[in-house]
Amino acid sequence: MITPAVDMGAARIAQMRRRMPRAFVQPFGERMVRWTLWAGFLLLTGYCLWRFDVSPWRLWNGIGDLGIILRQLFPPSIGDAPDELLLALLETIAMAFLGTVLAAIVAVPIGFLAAKNTFPFSLPRFGVRRLMDCLRGVDQLIWALIFVRAVGLGPLAGIMAIFISDTGTLSKLFSESIENIEKKPVDGVRAMGAGGIQTLRFGVLPQVLPMFLSSSLYLFESNVRSATILGIVGAGGIGFQLSDRIRAHAWEEAAFILILILITVACIDSISKTLRMWIIGPSGASAEPLDAVR
Amino acid sequence: MLVTSPGHSTKAHQRAIFDRQCAELRQRRRLHTAFGLLLFVALCIGSAVIGKFSPIALIEGAPKLGEYVQRTLPALHWSSLGADLAYWFYGLRKWLDLLLETVLMAYLATLLGSLGALLVCFYGSRNLALNGWSYHLARRASEFFRTIPDLVFALIFVFAFGLGPLAGILAIALHSLGANGKLFAEANENIDMKPVEGLRALGSGWVQTMRFGVMPQVMPNYASYVLWRFEINVRTAAVMGFVGAGGIGMELITAVRSLYYEDISAILILIVVTVGLIDIGCERLRHALIGRETLE
Numbered sequence: 001m002i003t004p005a006v007d008m009g010a011a012r013i014a015q016m017r018r019r020m021p022r023a024f025v026q027p028f029g030e031r032m033v034r035w036t037l038w039a040g041f042l043l044l045t046g047y048c049l050w051r052f053d054v055s056p057w058r059l060w061n062g063i064g065d066l067g068i069i070l071r072q073l074f075p076p077s078i079g080d081a082p083d084e085l086l087l088a089l090l091e092t093i094a095m096a097f098l099g100t101v102l103a104a105i106v107a108v109p110i111g112f113l114a115a116k117n118t119f120p121f122s123l124p125r126f127g128v129r130r131l132m133d134c135l136r137g138v139d140q141l142i143w144a145l146i147f148v149r150a151v152g153l154g155p156l157a158g159i160m161a162i163f164i165s166d167t168g169t170l171s172k173l174f175s176e177s178i179e180n181i182e183k184k185p186v187d188g189v190r191a192m193g194a195g196g197i198q199t200l201r202f203g204v205l206p207q208v209l210p211m212f213l214s215s216s217l218y219l220f221e222s223n224v225r226s227a228t229i230l231g232i233v234g235a236g237g238i239g240f241q242l243s244d245r246i247r248a249h250a251w252e253e254a255a256f257i258l259i260l261i262l263i264t265v266a267c268i269d270s271i272s273k274t275l276r277m278w279i280i281g282p283s284g285a286s287a288e289p290l291d292a293v294r
Numbered sequence: 295m296l297v298t299s300p301g302h303s304t305k306a307h308q309r310a311i312f313d314r315q316c317a318e319l320r321q322r323r324r325l326h327t328a329f330g331l332l333l334f335v336a337l338c339i340g341s342a343v344i345g346k347f348s349p350i351a352l353i354e355g356a357p358k359l360g361e362y363v364q365r366t367l368p369a370l371h372w373s374s375l376g377a378d379l380a381y382w383f384y385g386l387r388k389w390l391d392l393l394l395e396t397v398l399m400a401y402l403a404t405l406l407g408s409l410g411a412l413l414v415c416f417y418g419s420r421n422l423a424l425n426g427w428s429y430h431l432a433r434r435a436s437e438f439f440r441t442i443p444d445l446v447f448a449l450i451f452v453f454a455f456g457l458g459p460l461a462g463i464l465a466i467a468l469h470s471l472g473a474n475g476k477l478f479a480e481a482n483e484n485i486d487m488k489p490v491e492g493l494r495a496l497g498s499g500w501v502q503t504m505r506f507g508v509m510p511q512v513m514p515n516y517a518s519y520v521l522w523r524f525e526i527n528v529r530t531a532a533v534m535g536f537v538g539a540g541g542i543g544m545e546l547i548t549a550v551r552s553l554y555y556e557d558i559s560a561i562l563i564l565i566v567v568t569v570g571l572i573d574i575g576c577e578r579l580r581h582a583l584i585g586r587e588t589l590e
Contacts, residue, residue: 044401045402045405047398048398048401048402049402051395051398052398052399052402052458052459052460052463052540053458053460054402054460054463058455058460059455062451062454062455062456062460063454065453065454065455066450066451066454066455069450069453069454087344090344091344091345093341094340094341094342094344094345094347095341095345097337097338097341098338098341098342098345098347101338133570133573134566134570137529137565137566137569137570137573138529138562138565138566138569139529139530139532139533141445141533141536142532142533142546142562142565145536145546145547145550146362146550146558147359149362149550150355150358150359150361150362150363151351151355151358151359154346155345155346155347156345156346156347156351156352156355158345159345159347160352160355160359225441225443226443228443228446229443229445229446232445232449232536232537233536233547236345242446243446243449243537246446246449246450247449249453258442258446261441261442262438262441262442265441266437266441
């Protein structure tokens with residue numbers, strides 16, 4: 001029970017209410033907006049539940065079936081080709097690594113073209129940005145599906161899918177780091193009589209290089225996660241084995257592959273975290289760019 | 295260092311020491327850089343071997359890709375542009391309906407996942423956790439749901455809940471729970487603890503403390519994370535159809551597999567436009583909610 005420290009008689013409350021009415025009751029208009037928003041939210045949610053036929057008994061039955069599958073996941077079993085799994089896992093990491101490296105190399109010049117302070121022409125800059133948005137707007141898996149058709153099954157399609165979609169993401173992250181640099185070192189270098197290239201090299205690059213490295217590492221982590229599923233459409237990596245086992249109802253082997261993925265991702269995360277700590281220090285290492293959280 | 299008389303010789307001496315240390319430092323840095331580069335090149339070569347990748351393969355693949363892209367583009371003539379466009383987007387009505395389904399899937403999944411994350415996040419923040427045991431449980435659970443790709447959940451759920459959007463929604467919701475659980479918990483860890491202590495001192499219960507002590511401080515962060523997750527989930531929902539879990543993906547994978555070239559480009563354009571519109575809308579909302587400065 002909470003008792004007020006000051007005695008609040010009815011007269012005093014009435015006086016307060018006159019002096020600051022908004023503290024006691026919201027104006028009618030604001031209340032109406034609030035209620036309309038809530039009603040819209042409830043209606044939309046209700047429509048979704050109706051449209052997707054979400055009913056308690058359907059969920060209940062599904063959870064029952066899920067329970068049967070979960071029981072079959074244990075004990076996880078290695079299956080008959082452990083070396084194949086290990087190779088596929090290494091392939092996954094290799095795909096993520098190469099895709100990120102290629103994307104980072106291409107994204108550096110594009111990042112400079114998309115940053116306001118290094119590329120003053122607004123129309124081409126707008127074009128570059130929208131093109132990068134298109135690359136990012138299409139999911140990696142869709143790129144993988146297209147590349148599998150274009151260059152054939154295998155890790156090359158996966159590498160190209162990661163490369164294309166990450167060029168979009170990294171260009172955006174890079175151009176944001178370039179736009180956020182300190183102006184003073186740039187002015188200093190320019191005042192010493194440096195030309196355009198020299199200003200970039202000694203004024204801009206030392207400031208943005210750690211950020212570039214750290215963003216690329218973040219994306220590498222994220223790519224290891226997403227590369228584990230590219231195999232579902234035939235673009236190389238452990239995803240092919242995983243979807244194959246799930247479709248064949250070999251649940252114990254699927255569970256083993258899932259555990260392998262969890263361990264690998266945890267290892268890559270901690271290595272990358274250490275590296276980032278080393279590159280930009282603990283303060284920057286904890287500030288994750290949202291683009292990398294998939 | 296103690297310098298008794300700042301004579302010329304000591305200055306030269308100090309200068310020599312400085313130069314030597316400078317050279318040493320420089321050499322050490324060069325060594326570090328060289329070592330890093332060497333490791334990087336080794337990793338690149340190793341990855342290229344394992345991934346069966348070579349620049350030649352990339353160069354050989356590029357024209358094939360160009361050819362493929364060319365085939366997906368329809369023949370548009372200026373004289374009959376309207377008719378050509380109508381022919382290209384012949385399935386517009388069906389595709390728009392599927393796109394709406396995709397967006398609604400993302401909406402419901404984001405809602406469910408974020409509600410779940412809201413339940414988990416207080417246990418998963420170091421400053422609010424009840425005890426070490428529940429903290430680690432909450433953190434590991436979010437990590438688990440975040441690491442298992444949503445498509446894998448979808449593959450499993452398709453067996454349990456049947457083909458269709460429900461499997462996709464639940465899969466995306468679980469993944470969102472993991473991702474938002476982590477982000478929410480990190481937001482909770484950065485709050486000012488004074489309001490929480492004040493409420494506790496007044497004798498409020500756990501739920502009241504979280505509701506009135508923590509949530510008013512982190513609501514803007516939550517809102518921006520939820521909007522962000524919605525943007526990502528729209529992209530994800532677009533591929534759920536690849537494994538039969540609803541949305542536009544089913545139509546896309548059918549077009550790709552059956553070589554309906556022009557359908558591919560039409561559907562992709564629709565997806566890019568939808569995703570772009572939703573991104574812009576969410577960005578506006580985010581800026582309106584928390585202001586420009588705090589986001590950047």
